[in-house]
Amino acid sequence: MLNRRDFVRLAAAASAATSLPATMLPQAPKKIRYAAVGLGRISCQHFMPGTKLGQYGEITGLVSGHPDKAAKFAAEYGVPQKNIYTYETYDQMKDNPDIDAVYIGLPNNMHAEYTIRAAQAGKHVLCEKPMANTPADCRAMIDACHKANRKLMIGYRCQLEPTFIQARKMIQDGVIGKVWAIEAANGFNIAPNEWRSDAKYAGGGPLMDVGIYSLNACRWLLQEEPKDISAHSYVDPTDPRFKGVEETIGWVMTFPSGAIATCNTTYGASQEGFTRLHGSKGVLEIFGYGYDGIHMSLRSKPAVEAPQPDMNKDPHQFLVESDYFSRCILDNKEPGPNGEEGLRDMQAIARIYAAAKKA
Amino acid sequence: MLNRRDFVRLAAAASAATSLPATMLPQAPKKIRYAAVGLGRISCQHFMPGTKLGQYGEITGLVSGHPDKAAKFAAEYGVPQKNIYTYETYDQMKDNPDIDAVYIGLPNNMHAEYTIRAAQAGKHVLCEKPMANTPADCRAMIDACHKANRKLMIGYRCQLEPTFIQARKMIQDGVIGKVWAIEAANGFNIAPNEWRSDAKYAGGGPLMDVGIYSLNACRWLLQEEPKDISAHSYVDPTDPRFKGVEETIGWVMTFPSGAIATCNTTYGASQEGFTRLHGSKGVLEIFGYGYDGIHMSLRSKPAVEAPQPDMNKDPHQFLVESDYFSRCILDNKEPGPNGEEGLRDMQAIARIYAAAKKA
Known part of the structure; x- marks a missing residue:
């Protein structure tokens, strides 16, 4: 799913990382810069305020189909106009170095597509639960993030509480x-x-x-x-x-x-x-x-x-979740509630629905 | 399941009831006289004390395979030696006018047999839950009590609470x-x-x-x-x-x-x-x-x-249950938790076990 340009960029980065002594590597950014994808309740009332309160993340981008809504939250979080995307311009994020990761707070049926497109744009992905609507979609999301060497976490905040x-x-x-x-x-x-x-x-x-x-x-x-x-x-x-x-x-x-x-x-x-x-x-x-x-x-x-x-009171649970994922990226660690975890729930859900249908 | 002698007795009673004016009928006894069948925990610690506290019942008989135990509770409840039965002499209760009803507090596999034999001896039956081990046994219990024109209640005390x-x-x-x-x-x-x-x-x-x-x-x-x-x-x-x-x-x-x-x-x-x-x-x-x-x-x-x-604190729930069944007998009313109610639970239980076996 990576395009040629991604490969070139990733290859160059890998080459730089292996050819420079560790002390000369550019400092890892202190904060992971998130674009909130979808400005519904969970993004606006929980994830963005939680991230703002945290230590390791900040909101630097927005993705929305509603320009008014985007403008309102851009003002609140100090997001510049150039970092506001629509679902049509979404893939252009790949050229934006101000955004490290996305938070997917969309309806379930959009999770797979926007996770995969984010990974292809070189962004890490924190995606809300349920991971997707089918195990096959979950697998495609895992594969896309794996191929792009990007972290993927599913928003199981309870596991971090x-x-x-x-x-x-x-x-x-x-x-x-x-x-x-x-x-x-x-x-x-x-x-x-x-x-x-x-x-x-x-x-x-x-x-x-x-x-x-x-x-x-x-x-x-x-x-x-x-x-x-x-x-x-x-x-x-x-x-x-x-x-x-x-x-x-x-x-x-x-x-x-x-x-x-x-x-x-x-x-x-x-x-x-x-x-x-x-x-x-x-x-x-x-x-x-x-x-x-x-x-x-x-x-x-x-x-x-x-x-x-x-x-933890709201939005503290989202602070924990956001900071946890940021640390996973900063420390290059696999998140606990990763794509495989989301997939296993979806496999069980598919079995539950199949059992109910058969019953 | 009624024997010839039972039929003659029942027929005579029915004849007397229809030929005498209502005011001349013998007064119904104020209290139902119970034989406790099985002197385990539920009989001794709950049913018998509950009945003793109640208004409409009394313990006048005991059925046990342990003479010592029987003697001890006979002394406590003032039960005469002639009203103490074993499982072998159980059927002789039919000749004992001091016993109107039995309370079956036996292991489940004995519920059906001792309910049916009690009915055949002309006694009303209050049987603990679960009613029996199979729907077929439940049906036989219902039929036996119906044929003997005796009341049958299953000990669903919650339904009376x-x-x-x-x-x-x-x-x-x-x-x-x-x-x-x-x-x-x-x-x-x-x-x-x-x-x-x-x-x-x-x-x-x-x-x-x-x-x-x-x-x-x-x-x-x-x-x-x-x-x-x-x-x-x-x-x-x-x-x-x-x-x-x-x-x-x-x-x-x-x-x-x-x-x-x-x-x-x-x-x-x-x-x-x-x-x-x-x-x-x-x-x-x-x-x-x-x-x-x-x-x-x-x-x-x-x-x-x-x-x-x-x-209600123990043994009050059993007082309620015992008095309720006594009133059903005295007022000739069908108990709410009757044999059909017990049978329906047992039918569902059989389905649950069958489903678990199939799964």
């Missing part, structure tokens, strides 16, 4: 013993006219958008991949909110260790996110996946003092 | 709107050498014993029967506690209204019982199915004051 990290460590350390049963749910009552309930844009319903939190929490906390999956879904055929997507979907997953997870998600009702793990020695629950803090409760035998992790 | 009754009414009244998603779980870490984890006695694992609470709560609160069911189960093959039964089983049920329930149960970990219903206008959760009180939380839009139902 102290609550989740502490929970995973406690499970690993055996604080709740052998995990046997997990219940998880996450959902909300969706407003009319959202792209998220239109299959054309979202590729699916609540499973893609918020059920993915339950799926990812089970996989990530157990550090296992689902073995068997069964599922059932339903949509009220008379409800105009739903265009080709499920309203509610419930599924059961088994894991190689023997743990069984039952998960539910809906766009028809408010469901405060929770993942509750029952082990032979105790129960650990993580609840509230919102931007205003993720909580934990712990009951174990013998009792262990319940941790009180930092309950 | 103010918390559950109020929850069902709130759902019916639309307080939480249209119910879309339900999560439920109930389980515990079982001790070694319990008959409940031996297929020979229990007919299944945690699903039969405690998972049935989740199943029954979903069915009873929605007043619907499951449509589609999928399930997965697991047992640690090296754990000697489990003899032919599952350790953990998770299942998904759909209902004709479109509601989807995901349920989980295990004998490998402590799982405080809960059923959480998510509706278009709010969330209702019932939690803690123990004998020490069933609780409820409610979040709805518009907000409705959360009810504070009577949190």
Whole structure:
């Protein structure tokens, strides 16, 4: 997917890097300079303010189909006119050295295309979850970033949060013993006219958008991949909110260790996110996946003092996410929630949908 | 299943009832006189004390294979020696006018036989859940009680508790709107050498014993029967506690209204019982199915004051159950949780096991 010009540029850079002594290399930039792609809620209310508060990133570019919106945020973040792109001029970013990376906050169906085009333009990519609408699209994104030697991270902010990290460590350390049963749910009552309930844009319903939190929490906390999956879904055929997507979907997953997870998600009702793990020695629950803090409760035998992790308030979770990805770029480290991680969720989601369809 | 002598007796009673004026009929006894069948934990610690505290029942008989145990409880409840039976002399209860009804607190695999024999001896039957180990056994129990014109109730104490009754009414009244998603779980870490984890006695694992609470709560609160069911189960093959039964089983049920329930149960970990219903206008959760009180939380839009139902402490729930069944007998009313209700759970359980086996 790299064009000839990219190859020449990359080859020259590689040559310079190997021919100069380390002390003479140009200093790595202190901050990663991001272009926010798509000026929706998640970009404007969460990612951009989070990045601004952080240490290692700054907003230096914008991509939008709405010139007024772009102008407004350009003024707020001090973005010069020359760094404002539309979806048509997007590829010209390759000639702009003020932009190191992009943040993809677009509808799901645009994730693959704009990730691949960003990589081809020589930019690192932080892409929102769900990674894409199909495993094949995820694979193409991974390949494009790999070929361009650019980092790719998926916006699994929970994996970077102290609550989740502490929970995973406690499970690993055996604080709740052998995990046997997990219940998880996450959902909300969706407003009319959202792209998220239109299959054309979202590729699916609540499973893609918020059920993915339950799926990812089970996989990530157990550090296992689902073995068997069964599922059932339903949509009220008379409800105009739903265009080709499920309203509610419930599924059961088994894991190689023997743990069984039952998960539910809906766009028809408010469901405060929770993942509750029952082990032979105790129960650990993580609840509230919102931007205003993720909580934990712990009951174990013998009792262990319940941790009180930092309950990061919005936009602090995005600060953590943005700074984390910036450090990955600056330190040339592979992000934890990388493209392979996003792909594995999408593979499981494809299996859940297939099971529901078959059922 | 009635013998000739029973028919003659019943026919004579029927004849007397129709030939005497109502005012001349013998007064119905004020209290129903129960024989407790099986002197295990549930009979001795819950049913008998509950009945003693109640208004409409008393313990006048005991059935046990342990003479010492029987003598001890006979002294406590003032039961004369002639009203103490063994499993061999059980059928002789038919000649004992001091016993109106039996409470079956035996291992699951004995429920069918001792219910049928009680009915044949002319006694009403209050049988613990799960009703029996197979739908066919349930049907035979229903038929036997029907033929003997005896009442049959299954010990679904939750259905008689103010918390559950109020929850069902709130759902019916639309307080939480249209119910879309339900999560439920109930389980515990079982001790070694319990008959409940031996297929020979229990007919299944945690699903039969405690998972049935989740199943029954979903069915009873929605007043619907499951449509589609999928399930997965697991047992640690090296754990000697489990003899032919599952350790953990998770299942998904759909209902004709479109509601989807995901349920989980295990004998490998402590799982405080809960059923959480998510509706278009709010969330209702019932939690803690123990004998020490069933609780409820409610979040709805518009907000409705959360009810504070009577949190009945042990053995109060059994008082309610015992008195309720006594009133059904005294007033000649069909119990709510009757044999058909027990059968419907067992039919669903058979489907859940079949789905897990197929998966």
